[in-house]
Amino acid sequence: MTSPAAQPRTCSVARTLELVGEKWALLAIREVFLGNRRFDEMTRCTGAPRDTLAARLRTLVAAGILERRQYSEHPARFEYHLTEAGRELYPVILTLMRWGDTHLAGDGGPPLLLEHHCGHRLVAEVTCEACGEPVAAGSTRRQR
Amino acid sequence: MTSPAAQPRTCSVARTLELVGEKWALLAIREVFLGNRRFDEMTRCTGAPRDTLAARLRTLVAAGILERRQYSEHPARFEYHLTEAGRELYPVILTLMRWGDTHLAGDGGPPLLLEHHCGHRLVAEVTCEACGEPVAAGSTRRQR
DNA sequence: AGACTGCATCCAGAATCCAGACTTACTAGG
DNA sequence: CCTAGTAAGTCTGGATTCTGGATGCAGTCT
Structure with a gap:
């Protein structure tokens, strides 16, 4: 009989991280988001091991964040598209990027700049x- | 001589995730952020293994995101405070939480509600x- | 004193990650 | 035809990381 449960906090942050963390x-x-929807390109641009990436894509598809679409019949080839839920992760990406831009940008400044459709360079702010x-x-x- | 390098994209998202991912x-x-600054409380509320949490706290302190402050002399006791850089991670937490609230909240709705100082329930938006x-x-x- | 709290470390096994080779099925070049 | 190349993975075995006790240590509570 140790103390009452004291189970970990259920929290949307924790639940979200279980999927995308x-x-x-x-x-x-x-x-x-950057338009690279194909497996090989993703391995090249992320540096992730092919195996790990394959596993990750599977869980993201299962979670309803990505959708796997066949774009070639005979050598069966697939690309990954964002679902609506996936598209709504954009704010997460943007806030991570903003933090890195502020705190980790080297001499050359942020390595990737985005432009908002208002015409200005995008600096993401949470309101x-x-x-x-x-x-x-x-x-x-x-x-x- | 395979094709030119094709090294993974340097990107603020990747760099940030190296620290907090x-x-x-x-x-x-x-x-x-919720005010639990002490080791034991964190293990209880997160469910993280003590060892892992200890390692994580070390890297976060080394990264300048947390600061370790002694609050008791003789049984040396420490608590963790956010640095300015750490406080600026709040938007990341909020966007993760917002996504979870939207997509993973069960029957009871979001498990944790925040109130903005304007008086309304906080729904975080990236602008x-x-x-x-x-x-x-x-x-x-x-x-x- | 004895029980308990708070913080931390050690350990061995489990899970995960990693790099590179391999597979399959097609296309392009010579 | 033969050889290369591409795309989307899978397989493999070894490295790394995570995990959940057990242990230690110093002080507080009863």
């Missing part, structure tokens, strides 16, 4: 959907 | 710092 998963998703103000670490508290 | 790292950071508009998957392109 494994090594290479988010990099594979990044590649699809409160209700009031539109930026959200900083100290500006939230637990509800209820 | 290991298992449990982001959950440890989440705990610090373009320049124009303030939300950023969707299709609304960006590579610059240059």
